[in-house]
Amino acid sequence: MNPRSGASQLFLASEGLYRRRRLANRVMTAVMGIAAAIAVIPLFLILFYLLQKGLRGLSLDLLTQDPNRPGRPGGGVRNSIVGSGIMVGLATAIGVPIAIGCGVFLAEFGQNRAGLVIRFLVDVMAGIPSITVGLFIYGLIVLPQKQFTAFAGAVALAIILLPVVARITEEMVLLVPRSVREAAYALGAPRWKTTLRIVLPTALPGIITGVLLAVSRIAGEAAPLLFTALGNQFNSTNVFHAMDALPLRIFVYAVGPYDYWHEQAWAMSLLLVTIILFISLAVRAIFGSRVTVRQ
């Protein structure tokens, strides 16, 4: 048998098989594509619904004025925006350094029993319901101080943020190729300098994305603030007093009796989603052009 006839025979024999595989490939690709489309449909529905319901209530007053006396239409939610900003900022300031330290420890020194235990605990922590975190902080900070405070709210939010950022930091640090570390070691860099000056900057874009994810998550949390920051009708910037937050006010207004409250609750929801969207886009824009972690 000469090689050419051998080849064509091989081709003929496998043509049916090839067709079947091609069909299977197309069907599976289509199934995955549909699944992917279904997965993102809720996002668009939510955005659409929010725009429809929330746009009407959106106004300059909503952003710049504090709430009116209940039952008197008008007014705004400046106090909630300010409170959310302060508490999320404070929670980030408390939680992120600890979480990054924890993540770096897990990645660099966590290949042992201690690492295993801490990793497990962090995972358990990520699974604790946020309302439980609120109750815990209520017992730990609010009761002894006999005062609802923004600080307690921020600590509760920080606890929710911590495991998310810690695990993402660990993943991102582990993604930094061995060759990059070796290059630093070979230059005579001690381990801590390698971690601090080479590994962390290389992992930074990924870590920032993780921080962002966590910040978006806590910015929308109402449950951990219920028994900690409580909420506040008036604008307050004192972290040792009760403070308002957008999710808290959304909750109060959404279940409240007044139509203008409902309208403002929708507008606040839209506002919250927009803020989160903008943070995401801004960070993408800043860090998107930077060299990302390579395998």
Place this chain on the structure above:
Amino acid sequence: MPDTHVESGTAAASAIGVHIVRTEEEAAASAAPAQRVAIRAENVEAWYGPKLAVAGVNMEIRANSVTALIGPSGCGKSTLIRTFNRMHEFAPAARVGGAVFLDGENIYERGIDPARVRQRVGMVFQKPNPFPTMSIAENVAAGLRFLGVRSKSEINDRVERALKVSALWEEVKNDLKKPGMALSGGQQQRLCIARAIAVEPEVVLMDEPCSALDPIATLKIEDLMRELAVQYTIVVVTHNMQQAARVSDRTAFMLAGEDHVGRLVEYRSTEELFTRPQDKRTEDYITGRFG
């Protein structure tokens, strides 16, 4: 320069690019001068956990020369050079036995700081590995920064010098702020060489530095190795025998036996090893009659 003969001999060899062009006299001349020993390995063995990878290596590496390590895959040549700058111990459960003397000082002595050893024995890796977040200039300056050099002008001077020595300056002098990753593979490898020599090490270890590069980039690196040998001691691991013949003054042949433990089979001047190997296994390997 004590070894002008060696220089001219191998420069010719690398220019023509054939195995061996040096004459007997030149061979004798290159062997003649009593050269300083940069690294002396004494009964070195390297372990990965319970597995012995390299055993019983005794060798002297002469200063200001190029020493090549050849041998089939898995013979322990990369592992061996990693014992010369204490990089081996980064592998999990890795251990080194015996002694390695750097300029007369045992680098495995208790109390010796491995980071300090690595400042004196630089390394270039198989795949170019510039720091991904740093520019070209920052990459070259990285080692200096680790050492705590702060003066901007000193850093700039030494970056320029290192880039000139590694024959990259002309290509990048206007792009020093561009990311190191933006360079081609061959340029990245010369950047890594510049980064290694910017801290003025005594020895530069190169672990198959050309295996990820095209032939032209490879020739550039080989020329560079010859030039670097004037000032530094170069140890190069290569699986390319022609490369060893082109660039090195002395060649060591390593082989792992049935027990998968790498051992030094033969170590002598490059021309002798390739023209008159003393060991049957060396001869089999260099003539391609292996296995």
